Amino acid sequence: MKQVQVLDKTFTTYITKVEISERINAIAKELNERYSHKKPMFIAVLNGAFLFASEIFAQFEHPAEISFVKVASYHGTESSGELKTLIGLNSAIHGRDLIIIEDIIDTGKTFHELLPNIHAQNPASIAIVSLLVKPEALKYPVKADYVGFEIPNKFVVGYGLDYDGYGRNLPEIYQIVSE
Ligand code: 5GP
Numbered sequence: 001m002k003q004v005q006v007l008d009k010t011f012t013t014y015i016t017k018v019e020i021s022e023r024i025n026a027i028a029k030e031l032n033e034r035y036s037h038k039k040p041m042f043i044a045v046l047n048g049a050f051l052f053a054s055e056i057f058a059q060f061e062h063p064a065e066i067s068f069v070k071v072a073s074y075h076g077t078e079s080s081g082e083l084k085t086l087i088g089l090n091s092a093i094h095g096r097d098l099i100i101i102e103d104i105i106d107t108g109k110t111f112h113e114l115l116p117n118i119h120a121q122n123p124a125s126i127a128i129v130s131l132l133v134k135p136e137a138l139k140y141p142v143k144a145d146y147v148g149f150e151i152p153n154k155f156v157v158g159y160g161l162d163y164d165g166y167g168r169n170l171p172e173i174y175q176i177v178s179e
């Protein structure tokens with residue numbers, strides 16, 4: 001087991017580069033089959049999903065677009081507290097087959113808040129692709145259509161995922177040793 005230090009925390013190898021590549025190949029194959037007669041629009045959610053999204057997109061063999069969006073938090077009405085919205089979705093998504101690419105679904109709050117806005121713009125279909133899902137942490141009824149790995153409720157970094165901005169360039173996925 002290889003250990004790495006990111007800022008003040010220690011992490012240990014959890015998912016290898018080979019395992020990540022194998023899952024990406026398998027998901028890309030499914031997308032290539034399902035969307036062979038569509039012109040989907042990939043939506044990569046920055047920052048965490050940028051590496052994952054680029055590898056998935058690079059393996060897509062049919063006409064497709066990609067758009068990069070960011071989740072921004074804002075304060076809604078007094079009672080609802082912080083809400084999330086998507087910024088950067090500048091192309092029309094009405095009637096489009098959307099493939100949303102995320103790095104990780106933790107509580108599901110992000111998607112739970114984003115999906116109604118996306119649905120409201122009447123896309124033809126929505127598929128969620130998430131590299132990682134933490135089933136034990138899920139608090140909202142969000143289900144990814146394509147999942148790289150289901151992982152326990154422990155903090156991970158690497159392959160795009162950060163700890164306070166660092167660790168995104170680690171080629172493998174690392175799990176925290178102790179919180
Ligand atoms: P959710 O809204 O599903 O609770 O949270 C999703 C977001 O939380 C992810 O997009 C990611 O930014 C962050 N997150 C949740 N768990 C982890 C983790 O283990 N590692 C990292 N780096 N980010 C996480």
Ligand code: MG
Binds near residue numbers: 102
């Ligand atoms: Mg994310």
